[in-house]
Amino acid sequence: MLKQLNLIPLLFLLLSACSKEKSYVHMELVGHEVQLYELDPQRESSESMDEMLKEYRQTLEDEMHEVIAYQVHDFFGESAELGEFVSALMLASANTDLQDAYVDLAVLEKAALKESLYRGVVTKDHIYRLLPEEQLLVVLTLSGKPLEELLTYVYKNSEAYAGIYLSKENGVLTAEVDGEERPLTDSLRILTVKSLMDKGPYAAFFKHADKVAFQPYYFRSRLISFLKQSQEFQEGPEM
Numbered sequence: 005m006l007k008q009l010n011l012i013p014l015l016f017l018l019l020s021a022c023s024k025e026k027s028y029v030h031m032e033l034v035g036h037e038v039q040l041y042e043l044d045p046q047r048e049s050s051e052s053m054d055e056m057l058k059e060y061r062q063t064l065e066d067e068m069h070e071v072i073a074y075q076v077h078d079f080f081g082e083s084a085e086l087g088e089f090v091s092a093l094m095l096a097s098a099n100t101d102l103q104d105a106y107v108d109l110a111v112l113e114k115a116a117l118k119e120s121l122y123r124g125v126v127t128k129d130h131i132y133r134l135l136p137e138e139q140l141l142v143v144l145t146l147s148g149k150p151l152e153e154l155l156t157y158v159y160k161n162s163e164a165y166a167g168i169y170l171s172k173e174n175g176v177l178t179a180e181v182d183g184e185e186r187p188l189t190d191s192l193r194i195l196t197v198k199s200l201m202d203k204g205p206y207a208a209f210f211k212h213a214d215k216v217a218f219q220p221y222y223f224r225s226r227l228i229s230f231l232k233q234s235q236e237f238q239e240g241p242e243m
Contacts (some may be wrong), residue, residue: 072228073126073237080120087114087164089121090134094223095167097230098141098195107143107195108181111154112164113204126237131228139197141219141226147191150212155179155188157205168192197223 079086095110119133156177159170169180179186200206231237
């Protein structure tokens with residue numbers, strides 16, 4: 005049986021150790037002796053935090069490298085082809101569940117699409133690089149001179165747009181929607197992102213909108229969801 009220990013000197017020792025500087029002491033009874041171990045709370049906390057961050061990073065990496073689609077073309081950053089491709093995806097993904105009916109035209113800023121998208125598997129990481137920021141979707145109704153100026157601008161600068169066919173013959177710009185020619189000043193419902201309403205060249209056109217309807221969706225999230233659900237982008241040798 006263990007002998008009774010006089011803990012008063014031990015308590016005095018503990019208080020003395022803690023009074024010199026803020027530290028923590030672990031007491032352990034080994035045989036008939038009490039052994040003291042000084043603990044470094046900062047080290048214990050740091051090691052725990054490092055382990056937690058390591059697990060978080062691994063989880064995040066696994067999620068970002070999830071394959072969500074397969075596509076068969078190379079699209080280079082800031083190109084008209086990439087702008088048209090992403091705008092078409094934007095239009096297709098949004099028209100499935102937009103509030104306040106159908107839209108005619110999707111418009112983005114080509115210069116904002118800096119990351120190339122190559123043929124093969126598409127991961128979440130690819131989409132996050134292509135669209136670094138989440139953007140709230142907005143539907144604008146535009147007509148008259150502001151619409152004509154917008155269409156002229158996107159055609160002249162080969163901007164990112166989809167849903168409408170623009171062509172010029174003998175210096176005259178024409179527009180077709182669903183195969184039918186439409187006056188450039190006719191009313192169109194335009195899908196875009198909120199940031200283009202606030203700054204940049206598009207703001208000059210969008211400030212004249214007849215109607216603005218903010219959507220309860222964000223473009224990047226909607227795009228990822230659409231690609232994962234679309235059969236067209238689920239067929240590939242590596243899927």
